Amino acid sequence: MHFHRFETAGVSIICRNPHCEGRSQRCPLPMPSQREAQPAQLSQGDRIMHDQISEGFMVFVSDGAEGIGSVREIRHGLPELLVYIENAGDFVIPLSAVKAVHSDKVILDFDHLDLRLRNAIRHARDSEDPDYVSPASEDE
Structure with missing residues (x-):
């Protein structure tokens, strides 16, 4: 499995996203905290x-x-x-x-x-x- 390490805001992150393979060391994906939260479906x-x-x-x-x-x-x-x-x-x-x-x-x-x-x-x-x-x- 491919993975790479990059830093953002002084924090070292390991990305295991297979779509990042072959790209630069700066991962293009947003940080999890920046992703849109999906609202839970209420019964x-x-x-x-x-x-x-x-x-x-x-x-x-x-x-x-x-x-x-x-x-x-x-x-x-x-x-x-x-x-x-x-x-x-x-x-x-x-x-x-x-x-x-x-x-x-x-x-x-x-x-x-x-x-x-x-x-x-x-x-x-x-x-x-x-x-x-x-x-x-x-x-x-």
């Missing part, structure tokens, strides 16, 4: 779920539970969401981990989440003071 179920979700929707692990975060971004053309989890930051969540969408809420399927995200969800409320009592309003 019909994912597309329906995707279209029902809006930025700002609250995120829950079950109906009736406390919210654990909110949708920051809907990745158009990709089967995923960017979700902020309280006390942990932003996480990319695949649409396959969304169990339901209704009433401006996204309900996740906890069993379909990766371990790092599960741990973040378990600690979403850690910074809350369990002894906190809200001040009485002036109406009371």
